[in-house]
Amino acid sequence: MDTDLIPVGRGASAHGTESGGEEEDDMMWDRDLDLPDTCDVERAASPAPSYLSMESGTMDFSGSNPDPDDLTTRIELERPDSCVSSIYSLESDEDVEKEMKPELRVRKKAKVIPYNAAKPELAIDPNQKRHPALTVKFTFKFLEQVLKKLSESHLKFFKKYLWERYPEFFRDPLDGLDILDLVDKMLECCDIELALKITTHVVQYMGQKKLVEYITGHLQRNEVRYALRQQLKQQYSTIYEGCPKQGGSADFESVYTEHHMTVGMYAPPNNEHELRGAVQELKVEPRYNYKPLKNTELYVSSLEEQKYLRLLVMKGVAGSGKSAAAQRYILDWVAETAHEHIYFVFPLSGARMLPTLDTDTTFHALLTALFPCVAELTDLEFEDCQVLFIMDEVDELVYELDFLYTHCWCDMNTTVSTRLLLINLIKGNLLHSSYLWMVIRALASCELPNDRISQVVEVRGFAEEAREVYFRKRHSNDPALAERMVKYLRANNTLFIMCHLPLFCWVVSTVLQKVFQKFPPGQEPPSTITEMYTRLVQVYFNKRERRRSQCDAVAKKWEDDRVLLMKMGKVAYTMLEKEIFQMVTSHWKEDEIDPQQVIVHCGLVTEYYREKYILYQEKLRCFIHPTVQEYMAALYVFLSYKNSGKNVMDTSKMAMIKLRDTSLTDLYKYAIEKAVHPKASAKHHYDLFLRFLVGLGAESNQGILGSFINHVGCKASATEDAARLIRKKIKDNPDLKKCLEELFPLEGQGKQ
Structure with a gap:
C-alpha cells in the first residue's frame, strides 16, 4: 500500500477501519489506513493560505510549535488551480461563503505523541466543579442559538470540521443532522463543558470573532443571572399582607391568588352594592372592551410582534394587589416557569431610591449596591439579553422627577445624580432597549410622560371565584376554618363584594380568625361590617x-x-x-x-x-x-x-x-x-x-x-x-x- 498519500477523514477514526470510498465535496475518503490516536500538523509549502494561516486561531493539533524533525504526520493541501482563497483562510464572517473544497492528504510517520496535547480544548480540570448555572436546559438552548447565527455554509463547515477533528465523539458524519439534532448529538456524546469548549474552539477557528464574544459574554451573564435569581428568591419568597411588622410575613405561595387584570385606562372601580345593585355613576362603559390579561402574558412575544412595548404602567386602587402581581412575575422568572424571553429582572424600590435622588453615582454602581452580582458586568445591553426593570413604590418618587427640563443622558458608567439617571431610564434614553414596568397609583401616573407609555394595565383585585380561593389557600392547614369563613362571607354580601380587594380579604381573615375563637362551630357570630371597615x-x-x-x-x-x-x-x-x-x-x-x-x-x-x-x-x-x-x-x-x-x-x-x-x-x-x-x-x-x-x-x-x-x-x-x-x-x-x-x-x- 502506498502510504505517502492517504486521505484524511473517516480513515482517521479510532473506532475501526472500513474499506471503500466515496466522493464528497471533491475530497477522496479512504478508511484503509489505521492511523494512530494523534497526529502532528505542519503546514506544507503553498502559495495560498492553509489551515494554519488564519488570524483568528491556528489549527495546531500539537498545541505547540514542534521542530520539523519531530513531526510524525504532515497535512498538505492539494487544491485546484484558483485565484480565490480557501474557506480555511478566514479573516471575516463573509469569506466562508467562497467555499473552495480543498483535498487533504496525510503522510504518516512512525512517531506518536500524546493525544490530549493535540487538542487543548478538550482538557478539563477534574478538581473544578461545574457552575450550577450550567444546566443541560441552558446549554441546549444556548448552543441552538449559537448555531442559528451561522450561515448555511458556515454551518456545513462546522459539521464537517466537528466530525473530522473529534472522531472519538462522532463516529458518523453529521451532514444530515439539523440544528436541534446536532445539538442533541453533541450533548449526547460530550459533557456540557466539552460541548461548549468544542463549539467555542470551532467558531474561533472559523474566524467568527463576534460569535466568540457572544459565547463568552453569554456564559458570564448566565452565571450572573443565576446569582441574581438566588438573591431574588430569598428576597421575594415571603410577603407582608397589610402593614409590615416583625414576624408578620407569610409564604408567598401559600397566600397568593391570581388577580383580575385588564388592558386599558378607562376601568372604573368596583361598583357592586348589596342594596343598590350597582351604582350607575360608576358603571362600566359597554363600548370599552376590557380585555382580560394574565400575569404570564405581560411582555410576551406575541404582543411585542404587534406593538412595541417598553414602558408598561400598572395601575389600580390601593390594596388591589399591584405589588403582589409584580412579585408573582419575579418569582415565576426566578423559578424559570415563565418569562424565559427575559434575561435579567431588576426590581427597583422607589421608596429606597427617594432619599438618594441628589446623590451622585453611576447607574452601574446603583445596580451593584442593590444586586452585588452585577458588579462583574460592565454593560447590560447585550445581544439576546433582554433586561426588565420593575419599579414599585414610586408614587412619591415621580413627583420629585422633572421629565420636561432634564437633559438627555445615555451613559450608565459615568457619575451623575440618581435623579438624572431615573428620569432618563423612564424616558428610555438610558438603556433604551430595556423594558420598564412601573407599579403606581392613578394620580401619580399622570406625572409620567404620556408619549413614553406603551401600555396601561389595570389591576382590579380578585374575581368572584378567586375570593374563595384566597381564604382556602390562606387557611389550608385548617380547611374547616376556611370553609366557615367562606360560608360567613357568602351570607354577608357586603363583605363578600368588598373582598374584591386583597387587602380587605386579609383584614376579614384576620378578624374572623379571632372572632370564631369566641363562637364555636354551631354558634354563628353576628354579621357585622363596621369593625372590618374600621380596621381597613x-x-x-x-x-x-x-x-x-x-x-x-x-x-x-x-x-x-x-x-x-x-x-x-x-x-x-x-x-x-x-x-x-x-x-x-x-x-x-x-x-x-x-x-x-x-x-x-x-x-x-x-x-x-x-x-x-x-x-x-x-x-x-x-x-x-x-x-x-x-x-x-x-x-x-x-x-x-x-x-x-x-x-x-x-x-x-x-x-x-x-x-x-x-x-x-x-x-x-x-x-x-x-x-x-x-x-x-x-x-x-x-x-x-x-x-x-x-x-x-x-x-x-x-x-x-x-x-x-x-x-x-x-x-x-x-x-x-x-x-x-x-x-x-x-x-x-x-x-x-x-x-x-x-x-x-x-x-x-x-x-x-
Missing part, C-alpha cells in the same frame, strides 16, 4: 404614616391624619346627601383637599378616566368603593359628635348656634329618621350609613379608631335607646334588623 381605614392610614416616614428626606409637608380624615369624611357625607358617588371639583376647593394627599398618600380615593366625547377624556375621582364612601360619611358624623359635640345632620338654626345640647340618642334618632324616610328607604339610600353609624357606637370599634377619637365609650342608655328606636322602625324598613347586630357585635344572634 386604620390600615390605610398606617400605610400612609409609613410613606410619610420614607419621604422625610424630601421635606414635604403632610397633613395631619385627623384633619385629613375629617375632610374626606365631610366630602363623603356631602356626596351622600346629594346622592352622588363622583367627586366634583367644588368639593376639593371648598374643603381645601389636596388630591395628592387622599389619592396617592392615603389611597381611600382613586382616579380614573372616561372618554366623554371624541378625543376628550374626562378625569373622574371617587372613593375606592361606594360602601367606603358610606362608611366615611358615618365616621365623619360620629367623630363630629364625639370630638366636638355636634350633630352635623341637624341643620336647624338652634343647632347651628349651639343653643341645644346633642345626645347620642338624638344622633341615632336623626339617622334612623333619614333611613326610614319613604324616598330614601325605597332606594336603601341611608341603610348602610345607619349600620356603620350605630356600629361605631360599640366600644370595641371605638378602640380601633385610636388617635382619631378623643375618648372611648358611650352610655349604655344611649345604646338601649337606639335599639328600641330601631325595633320600632323595622316594620317600615326590614333591613334595619342588621343594625341591631352592629350595636351588639360581641353577642350571638340569638341574644340579639
